[in-house]
Amino acid sequence: MNLPASFIDYTRSLLGDEEYDKLAAALQQEPPVSIRLNFNKLRMESGELRVAMQDNAVHSQLSILNSQLLPVPWSSEGFYLDERLTFTFDPLFHAGCYYVQEASSMFVEQVLRQYVTEPVVMLDLCAAPGGKSTHARSVLPEGSLLVANEVIRNRSQILAENLTKWGQPDVVVTNNDPADFSSLPSFFDVILTDVPCSGEGMFRKDPVAVEEWSPENVAICWQRQRRIIADIWPSLKPGGILIYSTCTYNTKEDEENVRWIQQEFGAEPLVLEVRKDWNITGNLLRDESDSSGHSALETPVYHFFPHKTKGEGFFLAALRKPETEEDNTLVFSFAKGKTSKKKDKKGGATPSLVTKEHLNIAKNWLNEEESASYLLSAEGTTIQIFPQRYADELAAMKQSLRIVSAGVGVGEVKGKDLIPGHALAMSSALLRREAFATEEVTYEQAIAYLRKEAITLSATAPRGYVLLTYRNIPLGFVKNIGNRANNLYPQEWRIRSGYLPDEIKTL
Template sequence: MNLPSQFAERTRALMGEENYRLLENALQGDAPVSVRVNRDKHDMPVSGEQVPWSSSGVYLGERPTFTFDPLFHAGCYYVQEASSMFVERVLRTYVTRPVVMLDLCAAPGGKSTDARSVLPEGSLLVANEVMRNRVQILAENLMKWGNAEVVVTNNDPADFTGLTDLFDVILTDVPCSGEGMFRKDQVAVDEWSVDNVQICWQRQRRILADIWPALKPGGLLIYSTCTYNKEEDEENVAWIASELGAEILDVPVQPEWGITGNLIGEDFPVYRFLPHQTKGEGFFLAALRKSGASTPSGRRDDKMSGKKEKKKEGKGGKQQAMSVPKEVKSWLQQPDDFLLEVKGTNVIAFPKAHAEEYALLQHSLRVVHAGVGIGEMKGKDLVPSHSLAMSTAFEKEAFPKAELSYEQAIAYLRKEAVVLDAAVPKGYVLLTYKDVPLGFAKNIGNRANNLYPQEWRIRSGYLPEKLSFVW
């Protein structure tokens, strides 16, 4: 790999000649492979080295054939770069009670699924992505992860400015110049320039200024990038502290982890992951607390003015007139914990504990996914949703089950026709692999209609000669 000359010059000045040479050599090698296990779905141990700052992260000895692993598609694990799993360390240090959290730049969903796994029960996670083509990937990954206390939105950071004091925690993994991705992404190398670094640090400050009013006094901001330069890293952290009013926080680490601190001679704590010192890709993180006394979550009726009037407009009346089918309650483990509503022809379940925040978010933002998609009403029929099959709130005994072989599972995930055993009853059937839900099919006897989402299907028509899996 030929690194840009100006990158080399700038990084050498920041790190020193010896450290730069070690970094340069490390970038010529292969990146480590790591996954994070979804303990709510599959708690079997994984063979590999534990990621030391993550409770469920594991380094793998080789790269498995993830695309052809049904348990990957079932949300049993997430393929995530190990350095970025450090977000868990911050949350476990500073979040000890249920919170409302925003992951602002969330796609494809690695840090969102990580946060959702470690937030205290009763927390609500709002995962946002500004790019429309990427927000669908984010929604897919969070649906597969299965937690119902999630809202996925598709908004610009400026859209959150008016949601004053809504969030206890905001994670801003801001768009950056991508220097930390050089080892994995040649495009990042080709597109790098000093001008782009300048554009990035200025854009990052605009994003932070836009989002700052939405963070409660006393709230936690996690600022991160996947780049090395001081402008996007330490200098922006110093700007947050001085201009926005924040205390820079310590996060406990162990010396053997090889995490590097501040490189610009200041005494405030930051956390740099450098590939020649830590087992992972380039990553930078700082934790900050907004000045002011912490405030408990309270009612926000003032921000919801106009909400009822809005419901009366357009299709609102028609949607309110439709009733939720009675069988829906039997499809959830704790149905009384959920609000059930019909949106168009879709039935949605959302946790009652977050009803107030949900109403506010629907009023203010473009919501792509929320809670659990239960099913779609087609005439007198309610077709169960794939979101339901993926949810950990799903009552799996509500449907007859059919266990698939590996070959059947791959055919199902390709959205091909699946033939079930003659003993499987007709109607909607939950298909499982290794007793883990994969999705639904409608068994009509001689064949089963495949209900796997078309846009999620495995597009490859071949199987590799050698298959290897996480388990």
């Protein structure tokens, strides 16, 4: 790897010769591979990974390359792998049993666990492809709502796909510029801003980041980052928490921007409890005081360097918005449980094709106990379920934001039939598996299904909608018509590769 000379000079002056040489050596090594397990679908028992069955007394053991999973120290769900799996060809990956995520970035969990103890409304502003969003959704207190946003339209679809596969229902996915959230003042309790950056911390994983790096690009990045924070700050409630993170090393995008947030908005930096053996690096700025007399070294920030921690470069700081700041909390004027209706070209409400019979069928597909606090609603041809306690918040967001998905899509009406939604199959909490005939498939059948190919079921499989499972984990639905089964897997999510690797390594 040929690093830019200006990067070498700046980083060497920042770290010192000895530390820089260690960093440069680490950047020549292969990056570690890490995943986060979805404990709603999997569980660890006595150091072994097992599939979480609906009957808790029954388990199906999984092995992973005959090796052990090494925990990521700062994450309750993160694990290092001895070697990279063939993730594309692992059905459990597509079923949302785990997410491939860089280990250092899992440190976000520490802010949520240490400072968020009650249900909150959280925004992940720059969320695609969904690593931090799926992570946050797993560790937030029960009853919380996560809004995951991505400004680029096609990436917002990928974000929605990954969150759907993760299977937790209290999620809204939006496709908006940070400035669009100005219509929602004091709306969020927590905002995660994993801002676009110069990507220095990803050099050994992404050669393009090395090619595109320049001092000029760093300058563009830190200015863009400040603009993003300024745009989103009014949407944070007084007393709310801003998590600022980057995957870069330089202080211009890191410490200097944190100092700017303190000075510009009066934000209070938050101290995180960390273990010494995590080898996290603190503030790299020289001992300079800001206008309030506070030393830069007093500001708690957290750097991850690959020569010290097993992961890539990462930076994080957590800050609290002053309680004394004027509270412009949005006052809801929406009737609880009502949803907006789409208009036709003449301005009238689009008639819904969903009947009471369809709604009754959909209710039968849901776990009655888990869905009791959720609102089932119909719009156009679709039936969705969303947490009732956040119906007003969703209505407010629909008025000012582009909503990609909200809650769980239970089903869609086509003709006279209600077709079960793939999101329902992925929702481990809401799906009532007894409502469907199930068919356990082989690895080969699972891959064929994920390629959106026609599937032939066993002769004993009943006609109608069948839930396919692999190692007892739901993969999705088919409609069995006897001689074959119509594949209902989402077309845009299919495995596009038509070959299988010579060696397949799966969870």
